[in-house]
Amino acid sequence: MAAMVYRAVMVVRTWFPASLEGRLVVLRRHVPENLSAFRRWYSDPEIARLARYKEGPMRMDEVDRFFQVRAVGPGSLAMAIHLQGSDRLIGTCALSQMDGDNGSALFHITIGEKDAWGRGYGTEATRIMVAHAFETLGLHRISLSVFAFNERAIRSYASCGFTAEGRAREAIWRDGQWWDEVSMSLLEPEWRQRKAQVKGDHATVAEPQRGDLAAPHHGDLAVPPRGR
Numbered sequence: 001m002a003a004m005v006y007r008a009v010m011v012v013r014t015w016f017p018a019s020l021e022g023r024l025v026v027l028r029r030h031v032p033e034n035l036s037a038f039r040r041w042y043s044d045p046e047i048a049r050l051a052r053y054k055e056g057p058m059r060m061d062e063v064d065r066f067f068q069v070r071a072v073g074p075g076s077l078a079m080a081i082h083l084q085g086s087d088r089l090i091g092t093c094a095l096s097q098m099d100g101d102n103g104s105a106l107f108h109i110t111i112g113e114k115d116a117w118g119r120g121y122g123t124e125a126t127r128i129m130v131a132h133a134f135e136t137l138g139l140h141r142i143s144l145s146v147f148a149f150n151e152r153a154i155r156s157y158a159s160c161g162f163t164a165e166g167r168a169r170e171a172i173w174r175d176g177q178w179w180d181e182v183s184m185s186l187l188e189p190e191w192r193q194r195k196a197q198v199k200g201d202h203a204t205v206a207e208p209q210r211g212d213l214a215a216p217h218h219g220d221l222a223v224p225p226r227g228r
C-alpha cells in the first residue's frame with residue numbers, strides 16, 4: 001500500500017526525471033525496496049568516516065528516517081545510481097535544499113558499494129546531476145562540502161568543475177586529529193563555459209559523453225530558468 005501511494009505521488013513530479021542515462025551509470029528514482037541497501041551502506045564505519053559529521057555509523061532507525069526523508073521524501077531530488085548493463089544498485093546522489101529564489105542547491109553523493117569506488121561511477125553520476133541541475137532545473141549554483149581528508153571525493157568534484165571556495169578550519173575530528181571541511185561550488189556559467197570549451201577543442205575528454213542525458217522531457221521545472 002505504501003509503495004502504491006509513493007508511486008502515485010512520484011508520477012506527478014515531472015521535474016523529477018524517472019531516469020538519467022550516462023555511459024557508465026544510469027540514475028533512477030529511488031524505490032522503497034532500496035532501503036535494504038541504505039541500511040547496509042550507512043551502517044558501514046568506512047562510509048560514516050567519509051560522509052558523516054558524527055563519529056561512527058548511523059543507527060538503523062536513523063538510516064530508516066534518512067531514507068524516508070532524503071531518498072523517497074518530497075524535499076530532495078535523490079536518485080539511485082545503477083550500473084549500466086547489469087543495473088546493479090551501487091549508490092545514491094541528491095540535490096537538496098533547492099532554493100528557487102537564489103537558484104541554488106546542495107549536492108550529496110555516496111557510492112555505498114565499496115568495490116565500486118575508484119571506477120569513475122561517482123564522478124559520472126555527479127556530472128549527470130550537475131547537467132540536470134543547470135540544463136533542466138535552471139539552477140545557478142550547486143554547492144557541497146567535503147572533509148579535507150577525502151581526496152578521492154575532492155578530485156572527483158574538481159574534475160566535474162567544482163572549485164574550492166572556502167574551508168571551515170578544523171571542523172572535523174577524525175582519526176585522532178582535526179581536519180578542515182572544504183566548501184566547493186560550481187556556477188552555471190562556469191559549467192557552460194567548460195562544456196563549450198571541451199566541445200570546441202573536439203577534445204577526447206570524456207566529459208560530454210559521460211554527461212549525455214537521455215532524460216524524458218519535463219514540463220514543470222523545480223526552478224524557473226533564469227536569463228543566461
Ligand SMILES: CC(C)(COP(=O)(O)OP(=O)(O)OC[C@H]1O[C@@H](n2cnc3c(N)ncnc32)[C@H](O)[C@@H]1OP(=O)(O)O)[C@@H](O)C(=O)NCCC(=O)NCCS
Nearest residue numbers: 050110111117118119120121122123146151152153155156
Ligand atoms: C567520492 C565518490 C563519489 C567518488 O566517486 P568515484 O567514482 O569513486 O571516483 P572516481 O573513480 O571518478 O575517482 C575520482 C578521482 O579520485 C582519484 N582516486 C581514486 N581512488 C582514490 C584514492 N583512494 N585516493 C585518492 N584519490 C583517488 C581518481 O584517480 C580520480 O582522480 P582524477 O580525476 O584526477 O583521475 C565515491 O568514491 C564515494 O561515494 N565514496 C564514498 C562516500 C563519499 O566519500 N562521499 C562523498 C562525501 S562528500
